[in-house]
Amino acid sequence: MNPAVKIKAPSVPAGRLRYLQPTELRALLVDCPDWLRPIAGLAAFTAMRRAEVLSLRWRDVDINGSRIPLPQxxxxxxxxxT
Structure with a gap:
């Protein structure tokens, strides 16, 4: 008898993972006002949440290392x- 028979498989977390298609991203960036385009691009390409983007400070950005560490x-x- 297999002892693993009584072990339940882990459940898959709720939710879904979806990325913008290139045409959707292009349409989003074209429709953004000029001042918002870099912010929307940053959020789209880094998968940062709104609160993460809004709480950024220049001292948090590592320009030489091309990365943004998010401590929490x-x-x-x-x-x-990156």
Missing amino acids: TKNGDGRTC
Whole structure:
């Protein structure tokens, strides 16, 4: 008898993962006002949440390393956007 028979498989978390298609992203950026286009592009290409983008400060951005460290995210963990 297989002892693993009584073990339940882990459940898949709710939600879905979806990326913008290139045509959708282009339409989004074209429709943005000029001042918002870099912010929308940053959010789209780094998958940063609105609160993460709005809380950014220049001292948080590592321009030489081409990354943005986010010490605390919504789930409590840190991550780095490149």
